Amino acid sequence: MNEAAASMEHTDIVVGVDGSVHAVRAADWAAEQARLERRALLVVNVGDETSQVAVDLAAALRRRHADLDVRPLTLPGEPRQVLLDLSERAALLVVGSRGRGALKSLLLGSVSAALSASAACPLVVCRPDGEQTPERGVLVGADGTPESVPVLEFAYRHAALHHLPLTVLHCFWDAAAAVAEYRRARGEVHEPPELEDLHLTVAESLAGLAEQYPDVPVTVTLKHGLADEALAPRHDGWDLVVVGRHPMDSLSRLLVGSIATTVVERSRSTVAVVPQQSSEA
Secondary structure: OOHHHHOOOOOOEEEEEOOOHHHHHHHHHHHHHHHHHOOOEEEEEEOOOOOOHHHHHHHHHHHHOOOOOEEEEEEOOOHHHHHHHHHOOOOEEEEEOOOOOHHHHHHHOOHHHHHHHHOOOOEEEEOOOOOOOOOOOEEEEOOOOHHHHHHHHHHHHHHHHHOOOEEEEEEEOOHHHHHHHHHHHOOOOOOOOOOHHHHHHHHHHHHHHHHHOOOOOEEEEEEEOOHHHHHOOOOOOOOEEEEEEOOOOOHHHHHHHHHHHHHHHHOOOOEEEEEOOOOOO
16 A cells, blocks of 8 residues: 555545545535544545646645645555555545436446445545535434444434434334334324334433433434335435444345445435444454
8 A cells, every 4th residue: 555545544534536526525525524523634536646636626625724634645546445445544434426316326336335335434425415405414324233333423423513413213114014004005094003112222222322412402213114215315315314334244234234335325415334343243
């Protein structure tokens, strides 16, 4: 690895840039995050080492954030692999993404989708702003397990730094709920399934974080259905959607782990993918 990359601190935020408007948007997002977290920002361009893309963008960011430690870096290689290598030493990796829509994104794939499946540190994929600035806050998917704690911590911290409300979403699936929704769709009277125990499980997983971030307004929502559909709405964008990525250490994890990549591909909001530790570790 390049000497400058090898000497980077584990507390640095890394943003991948390529000269596109999508990369500029990601760099602006990363610079603001670095300012709030008081971290250094590494602006990385992968390609021709004579390129001035990283240098010029870093200079522009310094003009807008006088107190921010911004360093440009140009590296040879294949973008996905270079950024994956950097994720081993970064606190956060940020990239831009075109808002192409679910079908095209799923068919074409992207660097951001590849990184969402394998990055060693949390990854943020910045989507284009819509016609209106999102004001709904942070949405995080949680399953109430100890492995989801890093995901919740990331969401709480982001909400606190940006003074945003937090919605904790837990998705579930059972036959009773499916029947209830079917009857409700037909206009029939139905009794909803008992969800008190499930709500309590999720609430208990938030207890410590609620004490650590008392100023973050939190709403816990239980929704029957698939997590990737609930976390990647195609309208009513959030400021940030946070999803965990399970390690690929079993067949069940292979199936669940794909949720993160699916959310990145389908969401119209900026998405953060947070790696989770294996429960068998």
